Amino acid sequence: MEWDWKVILILRKMKTIDKKGARKVSSPLISAIMEGLTPAEKMQTAVKMQLAAKLDDLVKQRGWSKGEFAERVGKHPSEITKWLSGTHNFTTDTLAEIAVTLEVTMDVFFSPERLESRAAHVLISARSKGPAVGTWTLGMLAKASGIEPKVKHG
Amino acid sequence: MNFELVEIEELSGRSATIYTVLPGGAEQTVFDMFLEENQGKFNDEIKFIVSRLYDIGHRVGAREGFFKPNEGKPGDGVCALFDLPNSKLRLYCIRYGNVAVILGGGGEKPKGMRTWQESGKLSEEASRMIEVSKAIMSRLKSGEIEWARGGMGLEGDFNFEEDEDY
Numbered sequence: 001m002e003w004d005w006k007v008i009l010i011l012r013k014m015k016t017i018d019k020k021g022a023r024k025v026s027s028p029l030i031s032a033i034m035e036g037l038t039p040a041e042k043m044q045t046a047v048k049m050q051l052a053a054k055l056d057d058l059v060k061q062r063g064w065s066k067g068e069f070a071e072r073v074g075k076h077p078s079e080i081t082k083w084l085s086g087t088h089n090f091t092t093d094t095l096a097e098i099a100v101t102l103e104v105t106m107d108v109f110f111s112p113e114r115l116e117s118r119a120a121h122v123l124i125s126a127r128s129k130g131p132a133v134g135t136w137t138l139g140m141l142a143k144a145s146g147i148e149p150k151v152k153h154g
Numbered sequence: 155m156n157f158e159l160v161e162i163e164e165l166s167g168r169s170a171t172i173y174t175v176l177p178g179g180a181e182q183t184v185f186d187m188f189l190e191e192n193q194g195k196f197n198d199e200i201k202f203i204v205s206r207l208y209d210i211g212h213r214v215g216a217r218e219g220f221f222k223p224n225e226g227k228p229g230d231g232v233c234a235l236f237d238l239p240n241s242k243l244r245l246y247c248i249r250y251g252n253v254a255v256i257l258g259g260g261g262e263k264p265k266g267m268r269t270w271q272e273s274g275k276l277s278e279e280a281s282r283m284i285e286v287s288k289a290i291m292s293r294l295k296s297g298e299i300e301w302a303r304g305g306m307g308l309e310g311d312f313n314f315e316e317d318e319d320y
Contacts, residue, residue, distance in 0.1 A: 019302065019309040022161045022173060029186050030164045033193075033204045045205040046213065053214040084219030085236035086206060 051095075052086040054109050058102050073101040155285045159256065159312040165204075167212030171307050174257040175286055178316070184282070185257040192243055192261070199243045203235060207257070215252040225270065225280055230287040232280065234260070244276060246283045248290070253306060256290075258283040289314050 059069045066084075070077040074097075082088050083098075092106075099106050156178030162185065165172035174185040182190070193200050210216050219236070225246060226232025235245045245260040259282065261275040270276035293299040299310035 019300070021302070021307055021309050022159050022312045024163045024166075025160045025174075025176070025183065026163045027183070027186050029189050030162065030204060033189065033201060034164065034208065037201055037205055041201065042205060045202065046209055049206065049209040049214045049220075052219060053217055056217055056219055081219070082239075084217070086209075086214070086217075086220045087202075087236055087238055 048088060048090075049086040051090055051109055052084050052088065054111075055098065056084055058104065058108070062102070069101070073097060155282075155289065155314060156316040157286065157289075157314050159286075159290070159308075159314075162257070165207045165211045167208075169213055169215040170211050170252065171254045172207060172211045172257060173254065173308075175282070184259045184279075188245060188257075188259040188261075188279075191259075196241075196243045196262075199238060199241045202238060202241075203243070203245060206235065207255075210255065216249050216255045217252055218249075221247065221249050226284045226287060230284060230291070232283045232287055244270070246279050248283055248287050254308065256283070256286060258286070 059066070064072070066080050067077050070080045073080075083090070083094075095106060095109060099108070102108075158176045158178075159173050160176050160183060162172045162174055162183075174183040176183045189200055189204070206220070210220065214220075221233040222236055223233050225234050226248075231248045231250060233247055233249055235247055237243060237245075242262050242264055243260065244263040246258040248256040248258070250256075259279040261273065261279060263270070263273065263276060267273060270280045290299065293310065293314075297310075299308055299312070301307070302309035
């Protein structure tokens with residue numbers, strides 16, 4: 001009887017091992033487009049994306065909704081949607097307004113991320129079967145994982 | 155719908171895995187078709203889209219704010235990549251949390267057009283992603299595809315046949 005269970009466990013393990021990730025494909029077209037980007041264009045996109053990600057983290061860390069943040073910073077929620085889209089060209093004046101609202105210094109926006117999405121996801125997955133369509137807030141993640149959201153990406 | 159889900163090597167990274175759809179019998183992925191179709195007319199937008207997707211894969215992950223939600227049916231995750239303020243180019247995707255995105259196709263969405271149903275091309279591309287989402291959901295439910303490596307990527311059978319019942 002015990003032997004039967006061992007066989008079942010081995011077979012299950014073998015089935016898991018058999019599963020593979022999706023086939024990786026390389027696209028010469030994507031490579032060519034990326035090669036055509038100037039260093040400045042790459043950095044402009046990276047800065048916009050990074051600022052949006054940082055802002056997203058900071059707002060979530062405070063447990064504020066988008067609407068609540070909009071109210072605190074004195075903007076329409078549609079403006080916050082633009083800020084979080086990773087397409088917005090922030091002025092220093094806007095960043096100063098945001099910094100005051102969030103009670104942080106301006107350099108926070110340009111410091112390395114404290115919690116990268118992959119690291120966050122690993123923690124989520126440790127507690128659940130897999131990601132649902134949608135996202136977790138940092139507050140939800142911290143609650144579920146039982147740790148403070150200060151994990152540095154390895 | 156007959157297709158294979160493939161991972162795009164250039165765009166996938168430590169922050170998110172970027173997939174696209176390879177239709178049955180086709181040599182080009184749906185995302186490559188999108189790039190080719192729009193490269194001439196929307197060169198700046200295409201460069202910006204590729205650059206953004208690279209950053210999503212390698213640096214910041216597929217954050218909710220980067221995508222316009224509710225482009226498909228309720229709960230199917232079909233969305234569009236947020237574009238430049240005056241851009242008329244629309245790219246459809248399916249987002250799974252912050253860690254995985256499936257890129258589809260898209261096309262021109264002129265100002266004044268409110269929904270994708272008003273354009274034959276956009277209807278085709280959005281409907282394709284609704285079908286892809288349905289097929290993947292079905293395989294996730296059946297266990298033929300599952301989240302692996304601590305939830306960082308999908309593993310399983312990524313070949314979908316025409317006559318499958320979702």
